[in-house]
Amino acid sequence: MEMASDSTLTEFVLVGLSAHPRVQIVLFVVVLCMYLMILLGNGVLISVLIYNSHLHTPMYFFLCNLSFLDICYTSSSVPLILDSFLTMRKRVSFSGCMVQMFLSFAMGATECVLLGMMALDRYVAICFPLRYPAIMNKGAYVPMAAGSWVSGLADSVVQTSLAMQLPFCANNAINHFVCEILAILKLACADISINVISMAGSNLIVLVIPLLVISISYIFIVATILRIPSTEGKHKAFSTCSAHLTVVVIFYGTIFFMYAKPESKTSVGTDNKDIIEALISLFYGVLIPMLNPLIYSLRNKDVKAAMKNMLGRK
Numbered sequence: 001m002e003m004a005s006d007s008t009l010t011e012f013v014l015v016g017l018s019a020h021p022r023v024q025i026v027l028f029v030v031v032l033c034m035y036l037m038i039l040l041g042n043g044v045l046i047s048v049l050i051y052n053s054h055l056h057t058p059m060y061f062f063l064c065n066l067s068f069l070d071i072c073y074t075s076s077s078v079p080l081i082l083d084s085f086l087t088m089r090k091r092v093s094f095s096g097c098m099v100q101m102f103l104s105f106a107m108g109a110t111e112c113v114l115l116g117m118m119a120l121d122r123y124v125a126i127c128f129p130l131r132y133p134a135i136m137n138k139g140a141y142v143p144m145a146a147g148s149w150v151s152g153l154a155d156s157v158v159q160t161s162l163a164m165q166l167p168f169c170a171n172n173a174i175n176h177f178v179c180e181i182l183a184i185l186k187l188a189c190a191d192i193s194i195n196v197i198s199m200a201g202s203n204l205i206v207l208v209i210p211l212l213v214i215s216i217s218y219i220f221i222v223a224t225i226l227r228i229p230s231t232e233g234k235h236k237a238f239s240t241c242s243a244h245l246t247v248v249v250i251f252y253g254t255i256f257f258m259y260a261k262p263e264s265k266t267s268v269g270t271d272n273k274d275i276i277e278a279l280i281s282l283f284y285g286v287l288i289p290m291l292n293p294l295i296y297s298l299r300n301k302d303v304k305a306a307m308k309n310m311l312g313r314k
Helices: 021-051 058-075 078-086 094-127 138-164 181-185 193-226 231-259 270-298 301-313
Strands: 011-014 090-093
Touching: 011 094, 021 058, 021 078, 021 270, 021 301, 058 078, 058 094, 058 138, 058 270, 078 090, 078 270, 090 094, 094 138, 094 181, 094 193, 094 231, 138 181, 138 193, 193 231, 231 270, 270 301
Parallel strands: none
Antiparallel strands: 011 090
């Protein structure tokens, strides 16, 4: 445990896997390779979507936002993670820690809302195909994407501001690879009930409500697909939303495993539990952004054709 010599904390120490230096070296190589794949995969996907005018539709506009969001999210945390792997105990200034926490939280919250918006887009496309161009026009899908970004940033401002006002008296060692908000709240030497209530409200707005929107949308989507008489028509309709559904299952499944599980009342193995949670968070923060472009490109004929066309011309 690192002890702050002052009543006002000026820095945090990222413990991570400092007790396992060999594991850190392996993880450094793995995470670095995954980060490069994230930049390459999402960068290529964005280029393809911008390059091909046939893909300038609401669905691919949202997908372009998702890819850019994944690049921003990983870039807000992965460089710090990689740096922490190279040092026994990574010291981060209080302000630097808060900035990194703000960016990571904002990108995560934005992605939750954006996935809900993408579900609404698929709902309109499947359930109202003839009215889809009129409903999902530029005046609708651009504000929907912008609203996702604004809501995520606003939510992060609230949570970060409340965390910054907490006193951190002695322990400044974060059992994590990055400045993760739940790990930081554990270090506060004051009542965090306001933070807990605020986080609960945040979870309702950016986790539960979008998930309800996604669930209800897919109930109507499945009901509509089942009414399609031909098997080919059913397969074609489902294929347009299968990639999004796959991403939603992986994304929300990991989030709820991290944040919605009950806390253990025993203090035995607390450090091990924190490390396990940190590793799960690492999986959530790196693996999912790496998989997203693969899922959308491999399961989408239009994207694959556009990618081949762009690479063929070069």
